[in-house]
Amino acid sequence: MKRIIVNLSIEKKMVTMIMLVTTSIMLLSTGLVLYTVITERHSDIQKNLIALGNIMGENIKTSVNFDDDLTAADILETLELNKNITKAMVLNNKQDIFAKYVRNEKKSDTINLQYDFKNKCYIKDDFIIFQKIIKDDEINEEKILIIERNTEDLKQFIQQIIKNSLMLLSLLLGIAFIIAKRLHLYISTPILNLLKTMKKVSKTNNYSLEHKKEGNDEIGELVDGFNIMLNKVNNVNKELESKVIARTKAYQIAAEDALAASKAKSEFLANMSHEIRTPMNGIIGMGNFLLKTQLTPKQQRYADSIDESARTLLQILNDILDVSKMEVGKMELEHTEFKLCDLLDGLQDMFSLKANDKGIGFEIYSEVELDSYLLGDPLRLRQILINLLGNAFKFTSKGFVHLRVVVKEDIDNNLKLKFIVKDTGIGIAPSKIQSLFESFSQADYSTTRNYGGTGLGLTITLQLTELMNGVIEVTSEEGEGSEFAAIISFEKSTKKDTRVMNRIQSLKGKKALVVDDNSTNAEIFQTMFNNLKIDADVILDSTQAIEQISFTKYDILLIDWIMPNMNGISLIKKLQKDENYKNTPIILATAFDIDEVKKESKDIRVDAFMEKPIKQSMFLETVTEVLLKDVKYTDVKTDKINIKLSNAMFHEKHILVAEDNRINQELIMELLEEFGFNHITLAINGEDVINKIENMPRVDIVLMDCQMPKMSGYDATRAIRQMPNFLKLPIIAMTANAMSGDREKCLAAGMTDYATKPIEPDFLLGLLSKYLAFNIGYNAGQADYSTTPKLKLKEVKKSETEKKNDDKEFFDITVGLKYVSDSYRLLNKLSLTFKNQFDEYVTQFNEARRQEDFVSISEIGHSIKSASGTLGFIAINKLAFEIEKKGKADSINKEELFSLIDTFINYREQVFEKIEEINKLGK
């Protein structure tokens, strides 16, 4: 109830209250009035009746005195005039009727004399009064007059008056209601108005509004309070607003500053990269040349360290650049066709050497179809995989590193690949895995000290992967190894490698058997066979192979050489006794030297040898070769351009080199000479380029540094392109700027191609060969080829044998004696062996030189090195060391190597002389 009232509106509350009060007061007063009126009326009637009784008693007394009942009845009959009197009687001693009057009397009526005589007057249905009539003479005899009067009129009166009162009451209440309805407005209107204003304020947030006051009552005070509050809020609001505006301005300024700073940073990085790369070019290039000269072992070590450090520094620089590129969102992905298996083969080449050096296993195997091309950024994918593999190798010293490419999903044209790099290295604690991918973070700072690296590799890897919409997963167990997986989707190109496709098509349905005791290797071979659509079974125990081949007929057998119980060669011997397998192609695989296997397996038929680890492409070649002997494919092999060829190619070409840095000038000149250029013109700045090019009789190609004083390479190129004869002249930019956009800048200026400093010799050679393959000469004026360049043959450097050797530097007997613990006898014996071997070495050298068999030359050098060292022939020892190293080098300087061999041969007499001396001492 209370609740209902509380929730009523003020209007209803007030009206209800007013009406309640009014109604109750009215009811009360009306009731009182009614009561009074009715009581009055009642007593009036009573009084009148009593008076009537008195009068009638006096009148009747005479008749009573005379016992004249008839008169008495007549007198009573006079009461007829009073319509309300219903009955009048005179009783004798309250028992029998003396005289009576009954209005409208009927004969059947009996008169009831049961009266209560104690009261003089009472109401029992009707008013009843008693009047004693006393006879004058007889005191004992008593007569009583009874008059009965009905109450009809009283009842009617009461009914009437109540009816009237109610009507009046309702009229009054109606008026009260109307008044109440009006009255409440004085209180509720201002409150409702205030409420309206409040709603408006809260809706429009306009705190500057003011509410108009209507009176000075409490509501007026409320309005005042409200206005004050509104004012205060308004002030606070305004203050806040001004603060917000001020802050926003400050933030804007800060944001602009940050943007400028970021721009400055990337510009700084670009510049820094240029500034650092220029000297780095010098260090790496000159270091390479230094390494090619004759060095003492100590110098060699120092030079090697310089080279390695410079390369590391370059790697760090590249990493930092990559990170900053990605930070400013400048890293753009290519979208080109590439063959995944070629990319993987490249990685195999790259890391095999490292795996060999560290003595750990390294395998790559992929489930991706060999003939399919993917669309994506092969360079960045390569970078991701190199980073992951590089890390795996860095932290693995025993066991293996595997790269597996698994096809996770192959829907429509989308190929979801998982590249899993697994190693058995030091592993990572679970708690540290999360922080691995943060910049400059390795699993532990001590890791950086132990294993080197910038800690940027994984950051870059992750960001690159994310750039390709891929994810990286890491699982690792400390001490057990790690597994990094990059999951990246590629679009499949519609292009197919038809050469590979044809081959696989012809191989389809063949069955192969792999016999290898190493389950991992066997699995890899199996995968590789499966990639060629060849079904392959695996046997781990060679002794079971014979049983196996009797069940199933295989088209090709792949057998490992060294296995426990029975090695591959014995197995093949046994297999080939079986009639069914007499002509089945057999591949013998080995992790050891192939020549060795070949020697061992001379007397059995082996169709091909395979060196482990094998690349998928090689595997395909070998298997097709063996299985499809009769099918001829015309393959074009794209071999590395070899220097011999390029030498002849570049002899007559005219090259203009623009470079301002002195060291880089020297470096590039030396490189070009090494490549076989005879006509090199050098320009030191853009202006110089223009001058020189106008006066050159012929120019075939220009190497242009971009940043040069006076006139930049870009401007020079633009100027050259203005000359009609040079529209198609190849101009190759050399720039140390590695930020993206540089390439575009170069091409926009009109350059043909682009090489980044430090200049990679092989890369430059590739570019030069590409653009100089066609014999087109350009010159500023009219074509004039009359001045054919004369061949300028390189002067053969004077052999160093002519230097007179200091005796001690040539031969030191104390060294020899030290090794044989002062046994002259043994030294003598050994020196004689060396003498006998010497001529043999000379013969071998000459033979190898004739065949240009540099590997043999290196091996001979190796043998001579250890023998001469033990005997104390110091000069020869050094020379042999040089020969061994040069013969193994990636790019071989034939002339230099041959002149070293000549030097060795020229030492013959001196050596024999010294051995003679030892002989004498020994005796």
Place this chain on the structure above:
Amino acid sequence: MPKKILVIDDDEFIRIMVEDCYENRDDFSVTTIKSASQAMSIIAKEAFDIILLDGFMPGITGFKFISYCKKISKVSKIIMISGNEDLKIAIQAIRDGACDYVLKPFTINELKEAVDRAIK
């Protein structure tokens, strides 16, 4: 029973040095062989106490051969001989099962000490 030494080295010098060193000793017998592939059949037939193995030989190199040696001839102690100063290679050789590593050129005393250590 004399201790049996097998020298696997393509370098005649080394073979001569080792043979010479133990020439007149009753407690040692020395067999020498030129290549790892030839050694395969020998170690399969005969057990040697000590194998002196050259690290770099044409064909199968000594470094590759260690694990094979260990598999076939379990009792043999393998001493690597190599001209390579790289510590990493030495460590790897020891991990693969070599018991010692002698750097070329070595003195006779160095050789003898290494052999004595291996026998102990």
